[in-house]
Amino acid sequence: MDSFEYNWKTPNESAKSFQQEPEQVVGAASVYFASEEEAVGVEQLLAEPEYDDVVDTLLDFNTCAFSVPESYFEEFSASESVLTKIDCDALQRDLNEEDKTREKYLDGLSNGYDENHCSISCEDYLLDIELEEETPTLHDVTRDISCIGNVNLENQLADSDGRNCGIHVLKLSDASTSSDHDAVLLDNFDDMSTDKLLKVFRNMFGHQTSVTDKQCLKPNIIFGLQNQEISDKNFCFLKSSLDSSENQGAKVPPAGCENLLTASTAFASIFNFRRKPRVQQVKRREHIQWNSFKCLSSAAGEIQLNSPDKRDRKESRLGISEQYLKCKPLQGGFGRRYHHRGAKASSKPLRGGFGRRYNHRGAKASSQGFGRGNFQVGRVQIPPGLPIEDRLIRREGCLSKYSRAKKAHDGNILSAEAQDDPSGILSDQSSDNTSEDDWTIRSETRGTNQDRKHNKYWSTPEVLKLVEGVSKYGVGRWSDIKKMFFQSSMHRSPADLKDKWRNLLRASSQRLQSRRGVDAKKKHGVPSIPHDVLNRVRELAVIYPHSRQRRSRISPTASSSNVESDNQCVSMKG
DNA sequence: ATTAGGG
């Protein structure tokens, strides 16, 4: 029953509320508040000076997430008088207690979602903030909630005056879920059957309601219409009646709420639940972000507002991200991803530190010829390996012909090099099915991917060579080993040797290789390291327990006879 | 420039 997804309450609670008397049903809120009471309740809650910190409590910029514990909702829905009579002490206590468990919520958020709590993404809202300084702050948004509430009040008044709410609802929700292929005409609520109203309600909020009273349904639907209209205005999901004589004063946001569009968009963004499937989530975010951007930009009169096709939109988004955010992660596309690596600009948290970046690393192109350093342009650190065109292009988010050709050329070289090594397994970049959520210019960079040097698995012969080299030179003289045993292979830098040795050590010290791990490797076609090799590694580990520096202090006589010869060999050579 | 060690 994904129709409950947008409810404030958990599915269980919602189900429970369905069995209650209609009067007790406050009307489960959807993405938007389903009832005026709830909207006003939130407004009042946030407006209360005692709850000034509520916003801060709920909105944690460090995680870019909005966490609302259940207790709040209970407070919301329990009392008929909504929030004005909430026991302040109780709420405060809840807040305090919640401090402790808040991290748990947030952890849950970062892991996906927590069944018991609504997690709400505010990234879209933050994007809004980023785009325009005059974009409302959260306080503005909360203030504007009253605006939304007032709209409802006004319209209720208008409605009670006998005026019609002439509205054509062209498409209130996803067509696949809508059983109404025809537009629903809400010319007159009073003329509509209860069934029809229920249908409208379901289409609007995505779930059914047990409320059968027309008088209860009407405000909900009106309110939903207003919000939906406001939010999705640009996409014409709903449009005002063509008959202007009929709908005067009925459906338009009242004057003086000019910024309602923006505000409510931001508002809706805040309350955009994260519990939807990922794909939907991405779509929704894209939608909202574009909408927000459009609103803001049109206000600034900067860009034309043609509805973009997908590609244009993407480019625009890139423009936004590059220009305004400057810190969106840029993921490398190689088959196995160890960490998220991001455009290095984000080493410093953006805007007072929301968004902990755990292991986002800079996109690096440290091929051997260029050393391992980066250089920095402004706040953005650019990989040194790229030609200047590409550096600029990364900022612009579009590619010139030249660079395309260049990249293709590089890609050929890369693949040719890969073919050169039959034992190496090509990293398949195509299997990278990361969603469009990442802000990479993947479509452009794919094929070259200089973010990572290579990702060639170590073949058994290579491992043998390494072991041989270590037994000859000892642990730590990686450059020597590289020179002697890996001269031909241009990849495998000394550091790589060192890393591989460390991995070998790790593998060898693992008592019983977990059956699962081995199977997984076999499944992926990765040749597991022969046991005798691992044994040899372990031997060498005993012989050369530490790095070269330390080892030099160990008296050669302390080593076993087997090592003795090796050491002699080393000393003879070096 | 190399290496060790953390990530």
Place this chain on the structure above:
DNA sequence: CCCTAAT
């Protein structure tokens, strides 16, 4: 595989 500090 990348990054940084240390040498």
